[in-house]
Amino acid sequence: MFKNQPKGLYVLALANTGERFGYYTMLAILLLFLQAKFAFTTATAGFIYSTFLALVYFMPMLGGMIADKWNFQKTVTLGIIVMFLGYLIMAIPTPTGATSSMVIMFAALLLISCGTGLFKGNLQVMVGDLYNNPRYSEKRDVAFSLFYMAINIGAMFAPSVTEALCNHALQSNGLFYNPALPGLCNALIAGEIDPAKLATLSELAGGLQGDTLLEWCRNYMDTISTGYSYAFAVACGSMILSFLIYKLGASTYTGISDSKADTQNGSTSVAAPELTKEQTRSRIVALLLVFTVVIFFWMVFHQNGATLTKFAQQFTETSASGWTRIGFNVWALATIVVGVYSAFSLFQSKTTKARAVSGAVLVASCIGLYLFYNATGTVEGIQPQIYQQFNPFYVVALTPFSVALFTWLGNRKKEPSAPRKIGYGMIVAGVAFGIMALVSATAGLGTAPEDGVSATLVSPNLLIGVYLILTFAELLLSPMGISFVSKVAPPKYKGAMMGCWFGATAIGNYLVVIPTLLWVHIPVWTLWLILLVVCLISAAFIFSIMKKLEAATADVPAADPVDSIEEEAI
Numbered sequence: 001m002f003k004n005q006p007k008g009l010y011v012l013a014l015a016n017t018g019e020r021f022g023y024y025t026m027l028a029i030l031l032l033f034l035q036a037k038f039a040f041t042t043a044t045a046g047f048i049y050s051t052f053l054a055l056v057y058f059m060p061m062l063g064g065m066i067a068d069k070w071n072f073q074k075t076v077t078l079g080i081i082v083m084f085l086g087y088l089i090m091a092i093p094t095p096t097g098a099t100s101s102m103v104i105m106f107a108a109l110l111l112i113s114c115g116t117g118l119f120k121g122n123l124q125v126m127v128g129d130l131y132n133n134p135r136y137s138e139k140r141d142v143a144f145s146l147f148y149m150a151i152n153i154g155a156m157f158a159p160s161v162t163e164a165l166c167n168h169a170l171q172s173n174g175l176f177y178n179p180a181l182p183g184l185c186n187a188l189i190a191g192e193i194d195p196a197k198l199a200t201l202s203e204l205a206g207g208l209q210g211d212t213l214l215e216w217c218r219n220y221m222d223t224i225s226t227g228y229s230y231a232f233a234v235a236c237g238s239m240i241l242s243f244l245i246y247k248l249g250a251s252t253y254t255g256i257s258d259s260k261a262d263t264q265n266g267s268t269s270v271a272a273p274e275l276t277k278e279q280t281r282s283r284i285v286a287l288l289l290v291f292t293v294v295i296f297f298w299m300v301f302h303q304n305g306a307t308l309t310k311f312a313q314q315f316t317e318t319s320a321s322g323w324t325r326i327g328f329n330v331w332a333l334a335t336i337v338v339g340v341y342s343a344f345s346l347f348q349s350k351t352t353k354a355r356a357v358s359g360a361v362l363v364a365s366c367i368g369l370y371l372f373y374n375a376t377g378t379v380e381g382i383q384p385q386i387y388q389q390f391n392p393f394y395v396v397a398l399t400p401f402s403v404a405l406f407t408w409l410g411n412r413k414k415e416p417s418a419p420r421k422i423g424y425g426m427i428v429a430g431v432a433f434g435i436m437a438l439v440s441a442t443a444g445l446g447t448a449p450e451d452g453v454s455a456t457l458v459s460p461n462l463l464i465g466v467y468l469i470l471t472f473a474e475l476l477l478s479p480m481g482i483s484f485v486s487k488v489a490p491p492k493y494k495g496a497m498m499g500c501w502f503g504a505t506a507i508g509n510y511l512v513v514i515p516t517l518l519w520v521h522i523p524v525w526t527l528w529l530i531l532l533v534v535c536l537i538s539a540a541f542i543f544s545i546m547k548k549l550e551a552a553t554a555d556v557p558a559a560d561p562v563d564s565i566e567e568e569a570i
Contacts, residue, residue, distance in 0.1 A: 008130045009143050011249030013150035016123055018242030019080065021154035022087060022235035023116065024392075027305055028159045028385040029166075032182075032313070033228040036221055037105070038097055039186040041450060046306050046516020052109050053302060053509035059117020060502045067122045073253070076126065079119030080246065084239035086111030091232035096222050097189075121502065126253060149399055152392035154238075159389040160330040162231040166383060169227030175220055177381045178204055179313045182224065183451025185217035197452055280490040286419075286552035287488055287497055289545055291504035293422055296538045297477055298508025300429055300531050301470060304388055307515045307527065308463065312384035314448050315440075315524065317457045321378040327464055328379045328386060332372040333393045339365030344400045387463050394471035402475050418488075419549040423542040425477025430535030432469035436462070437528035450520045 030052070034045040067075040089108035094101035127147055170177055184201040187193035193201070202209060205216050275283070326332045342361035349355045409415040416424065439462055445454060489497035515527055542549075 005143060005146070006130045006252070008249070008253035009127065009146065011245060011252045012123060012127050012130075013147045015242045015246040015249075016147065017150045017154040018238045018245060019083065019119060019154075020151045021158055022083070022238035022242070023112075024155040024158035024388070025161055025231050025235045025238070026087065026090065026112070028388050029162045029228050029231055031305060031309055032385060033225070035186070036182050036228065037225045038102060039190060042310055042448070042519045043513075043517045046519070047513045048109075049306055050510050050513035050516070052113060053305075053512060054506040055110070055113035056116050056120075057502050057506035057509055059113050060121035061117075063117035063119070064121050064125075064498070066118065067125070072122050072126055073250075075118050075122050076246070077243075079115045079117070079122070080239055080243045081115070082118060083112055083115030084236055084243070086115060087232050087235040087239060091229050091236055093226060093229055096218075096225055121498070130253065149396050152395040155392035156333065156389050156396060157330055159386045161234055162228070163383045163386050165230040165234065166224060166227035167381070169223050169230060173219070173223045175223055177224075177383055179318060179384065180204065180451075180453045181220060183449070183453075185221050187451045188214060188217050189221070193451075200452070275490050280493075282552035283488055283490050284493065284497070286549045287485065287500065289549065290419060290422060290542070291500055293426065293538045293542045294477070294501075294504050295508040295511065296534055297422075297426060297429065297473075298505050299511040299514070300433065300535060301474065302509055302512045303515060303531070304391060304467070304470070306512050307519055308387070308466075309384045310448065310516075310519060311436075311524065312382075312387045312463055314453045315445055315456070315458060316382075316384075316460055316463060318382045319378055319380050320382060320460050323373070324459075324461055324464070325376050325379045326369070326373055327390065327460075328382060329372055329376055330389060332369060332376070333389070335365050335368045335372065337393070337397050339369065340397050340400060344404075382460065387460075387467065390464055390467040391471050391474070394468055395474065398471065398475060417550055419542060419546055421476045423539050423546070425473045425475075426535045426539035426542070428476060429470060429473035430532045430539065432466045432473065433528045433531040433535065435469070436466055437525045437532060440523075440525035440528060445524050447523050448520050 031045050031049045034040050034048055035042070040048070063075065063079065086108045089104060089111065092104075094104055124147075127143065131143060167177060180200070181204060184193065184197055184204070187197065188201060201217070202213055205213055208216050320328055339362055342358045342365060345358035346355055346362060349358055406415055439458060443456055443458055445456055445458070448454070485497050485501050515531065518527055518530075
């Protein structure tokens with residue numbers, strides 16, 4: 001898997017890891033930051049959050065056009081610089097709730113989305129172009145799986161960093177994290193708190209009353225906002241690291257994605273197959289139909305930073321014991337990942353020495369996990385954003401299993417087509433929200449309060465399990481991404497179809513706002529039921545047109561067995 005890859009892959013993958021770490025550090029706390037800093041309602045914060053996500057996936061369309069006209073390598077460099085400026089502005093402390101602070105924040109988010117657009121898709125093009133060289137062409141699909149894992153490694157560590165920085169800011173001021181406090185403090189500051197909640201707030205604040213309590217609340221909100229600003233500063237640092245890796249390793253990708261240097265790269269041009277007008281039309285229609293379903297997948301999947309984060313804040317216990325507590329130690333999760341890969345290496349290694357090394361690493365991982373278990377006591381004060389580390393952890397840990405499964409099916413000519421994987425993925429996502437609906441209804445969870453937390457709380461295991469199921473859905477659906485588009489799109493319209501893929505993703509991200517608008521208006525079990533229905537309708541739609549989709553793509557060359565793990569940068 002790691003052998004005989006061009007050095008440029010590792011440089012570009014590590015540069016992307018740094019960028020994604022910064023992005024997911026910011027994304028993990030964005031909705032919480034908006035509510036803490038500006039006292040926005042969940043609906044308003046959700047609207048800003050979803051609009052930002054949509055821009056992040058819309059801008060690569062423009063970024064690709066710029067790179068086509070200018071230069072891919074220089075466009076990626078510019079993207080890193082623009083993102084750095086955006087995170088830097090977010091990291092600068094500004095007055096809580098001020099209009100000027102809001103304007104500055106919007107400007108920063110626009111810079112980050114523009115920088116991501118310049119960086120995101122174009123870096124992927126550079127990775128793909130590394131494999132235009134016949135020497136590496138057979139390694140293309142495995143390369144994208146490695147690239148994808150690098151993305152999720154960065155994403156896995158981001159939520160833990162935000163939690164640690166927020167706790168540091170609070171503890172430095174003699175304060176503590178409680179999920180009820182941001183909403184209660186903002187309600188008091190706005191003068192819209194009822195007597196019962198005021199009594200709860202006073203109790204949490206150590207019995208303070210009147211103006212003293214009001215000043216305490218203002219200090220609390222300023223402090224937690226400062227903690228989030230620390231996280232944005234870390235994102236700035238990750239951009240610097242990404243820039244250094246990218247520039248210092250430039251010699252490994254010299255000439256890549258530069259039409260003037262095709263001969264330096266050793267690539268050879270392969271004539272694109274001629275398609276009839278009917279073939280071209282049927283392929284485009286098939287892709288557009290697939291994109292329609294993909295829109296709804298991203299709508300439900302990216303609830304992780306929206307309603308699922310609010311559920312963690314308002315309906316989930318803030319403590320964990322037993323084996324569950326291991327899940328909130330990112331280093332323990334990293335140890336599990338090392339153990340998984342060493343186990344696969346143990347069975348796949350061809351030499352005694354390699355098997356011995358893999359076995360030693362596996363044993364060390366098991367010992368390390370046991371030590372983490374013994375050293376970690378009951379985890380208290382769990383912050384809602386920390387749950388977002390589980391999806392990237394599952395992706396990294398499960399990728400070898402995904403590779404093995406699809407390789408086994410591919411060798412037996414039984415690997416599902418990309419459209420079928422999408423349909424199965426939507427069903428699995430529906431199962432996740434079906435479980436959320438069932439548990440929420442059984443526990444008697446009602447409508448979410450706009451401030452404070454529910455009187456009834458559920459175990460952290462619910463969200464941990466749901467994120468696992470959603471990851472299964474992602475691995476079934478999302479991997480078709482760029483690989484499927486690049487294979488099915490008519491040669492003359494590859495750029496346009498790739499733009500449509502990002503456009504569909506952008507629309508899906510914008511639709512994330514719909515559940516946030518309903519958050520405080522309907523019982524949470526009803527909300528999850530709506531998302532379940534969306535998944536099932538999408539699955540039914542794609543299976544109803546399956547014959548048409550497979551007929552339209554019947555003339556596309558068969559993919560290699562491991563092709564199913566090729567993925568765009570989420």
